[in-house]
Amino acid sequence: MTEPDPHGFSEDFGTIEIFGIPFSTFTRSIVMGLEEFGLGNCFIQHHTPPHSGEVRQRNPFGLLPVLVHRPNAIYSSSDDTVILYESNAIRRYIDESLGLQANQKFKHKVELTPPAAKSTPMERARVDQWVSVAATVIFPAVELGVVKRRLAMEGNSADDESITLALDTGLEKLHDRLAIVEQMFNQPFSGDYICGNNVSWADLFAYPPLADLRAIKEGEPILRSGKDALYPKLNAWMDRMEQRESAKKTYPGTLASQRKKN
Ligand SMILES: N[C@@H](CCC(=O)N[C@@H](CS)C(=O)NCC(=O)O)C(=O)O
Structure with a gap:
């Protein structure tokens, strides 16, 4: 084909x-x-x-x-x-x-994993660690625990009260995980992105499930920006990620685009 x-x-x-x-x-x-x-x-x-x-x-x-x-x-x-x-x-x-x-x-130099010649093993491993956390912690907690459950129940025409009740355990677990993720942010790096000043695969793996979370009712209080933010580092980073061309170009067809929240 x-x-x-x-x-x-x-x-x-x-x-x-x-x-x-x-x-x-x-x-x-x-x-x-x-x-x-x-x-x-x-x-x-x-x-x-x-x-x-x-x-x-x-x-x-x-x-x-x-x-x-x-x-x-x-x-x-x-x-x-x-x-x-x-x-x-x-x-x-x-x-x-x-x-x-x-x-x-x-003729540019995009490096989504720091190259061996310019980074320490710890810096490269830290990106791997985040990719793994995004895939095995953030994705299941957000998508399997909350987002997909909500979508399935909506598909079965469940009322909002029943959905909220059914998501209770998933949300509790999600908060637990996000609190840890918030602590992990920028550790031991500083900069606008998860692993320092440059965007890396750590950001690109963590962002899409969290963008889905922001698109549903349960995500609004969790991923609230500004002074009332529950997870301020996570939210400031989400706002920055949303502005990247790569996020904008891949937005059509996402859950957020379907709900027109972002
Ligand atoms: N470990 C796989 C996970 C891929 C994955 O779960 N993809 C989802 C879409 S985001 C999927 O195909 N889900 C269908 C299913 O779980 O049956 C990877 O990293 O590629």
Whole structure:
């Protein structure tokens, strides 16, 4: 089903395809990464839902996102075609392959994981730690514990009182996790982003589920800005992230865009 790159970059990057709907937060992290590297016009995003035939063909677990890269575009063989699932693996491939090529082509120096030559093992590991916390702590607490439950109940036409009651345990756990995340912020770094002055994969993995949370009723008091903020560091950072081009470009199709809150 692969078409040549419609934007004319296939000579530089081959063809890059992402399988994943914009509603998927892990897909959004990866697409934000491509946007940060300036590759926003260089890939095709197939809006395929999880567990669809097209996804299962490329990821036996059926989960989003999947990256397919044909370095030699239409001349690629099945041997040199890269098919990757698991967003952390895709992240590494972007850092070490597509991102490096983008830096050369566009003559900029985007580094979403600090490069070995310029950082300590602890600084690089701290980004990994955040990516892991985003995937295994923030995502389940926000999406599985609260957002998806609310959406499922709304889909079943439950009234707001029943939804609020049903979300009670999930919200308690979420507060517990967010209080820890708030403490982790900028530790031991300082700067506008989670791991210092530059945006990194830590930000790109943590932001999409929290943007979903901001879009629902339960998220409003939790992610309130200003002097009444429950989690002031988290909120100031969310406000900054919302202003990034990569967040704006990946906004259409997200839960927030559907509810028009952000
Ligand atoms: N560990 C996977 C998780 C991917 C994941 O859970 N993706 C969600 C969309 S954000 C999905 O496909 N969910 C469908 C399901 O859980 O059945 C990764 O990092 O890529």
